[in-house]
Amino acid sequence: MLRGMAPAGGGPKYLALAERLKLALLRGEYGPSLPPERALAQGLGVSRDTLRRALALLEEEGLLLRRRGSGTYVARRATFRARLLGFTEEMEALGVVPETRLLKAEKGPATPEEAFHLRLSPSEEVWRLERLRLGDGEPIALERAVLPLWALEALPQGSLYRALEARGLRPVRALQRLRALPAREEDRLLGVEPGTPLLYLERLSFLADGRPVELVKSRYRGDRYELLVELT
Template identity: 50%
Template sequence: MTAPSPAPSPAPALRHGLDLALDQASPTPLYLQLAEQIRARVAEGAIRVGEAVPSERELSLIGGVSRVTVRKALDLLLREGLLSRRRGSGTYIAPRIQQSAALLAGFSAEMRGRGLEPGAVWIERSAGVATSEEAMALGLDLGTRVVRLARVRTADGEPLAIERATVPTVFLPGPDSVEQSLYEALAARGYEPARGLQRLQASLATREEARLLGVPTGAAVLRIERRAYLPDGRAVELTRSAYRGDRYDFVAEVRDVRSGPQPRAGS
């Protein structure tokens, strides 16, 4: 007598409590109903950050809707930043990264501190004479040579930001001096930044930025200009970055001015 086959394990959607009781008679489009149910399960903790979302086929079967409907719901949640897609792996509940706007730290150190593996896709490595804008920002004489580094910064393979840095060659001999972390390369030469000034601005991704970051054109980005200084006051770095607005929150501590005089920014 043949032994009975073991009962199949529940589908991932059922394990997450996604019964997908969509109301076919409701005036609300089905893809919006599906997106809202996924949001609710994440808010309840039924699906945790980092967990994979059931496949389009599974969601389609359980919800009794077309895969086109499922795809529209997932695309909406991807644009919102609730989900992230890893090439060749699947779709996951995405964490939001909170970074202190008052912390002077490089991208690599920040990501490692969060248990993520930092990476980079190089766009440009070059050296040349500082432009008038670069010279003014860094307090350089005209004709001073600088290194320019441009790259897409990634965490666990996911693009998060585009960084474009300018560093005087007195601190960084050439563009190949940086393997991954600019700040580690500077520290190795005794030029670790001690303080910095940052300016943040909300903006929209250009077509090229959207292509590099894997987001829709016009998606929210946070533009950050940073000028970093050595203990002796010399400017060592000018970096302009575009961070994905769906993945990043910048936080800063605020204090009651009545508690006493506060140091000025950059002091």
């Protein structure tokens, strides 16, 4: 429910309209863009002021993108399910074209934190990859992955998980933590301003024999990413 949503039967009209439009958006009744404001207001039987206030709430939730002089568009969100898949595989499963831009790649001795999580000695080396992940050309995440040097012979050109699978090192389980953090100056690569709420994911992935093989720290755009978890 939208923040400030009034109980049924009361409250400002724009709140009820926002909820009505939200349900229509989630059912896929609009897209990729909404009709012009005048036509939409007339079709819904509301004033343009009421419509604008409702659209502003939906934009705040990340369901709509309003572009001055262009119109109002339905925002595409990548809904990732609680399965252990790589970014490329998740995007392909959603029908979204994945893209990865390598920002930095290096080999070096593991830091104390990396050695602890990956069960390495301080003298052992690791791969460190910093990548910008995109879907349909739009930035979604900034990712920093650390892997033991033995996990990869060379930097993969495409999916990291597929490169690991080719070496018989496909992760089979992972521990993942998720929390909200404000965007930093370097997060402008995601197309957001510093201070914008981001979703921070930290994941440690394991092989079938119990060895940790990947430590990933990612910062996702909240208006482009959501995590769906089934509880039983």
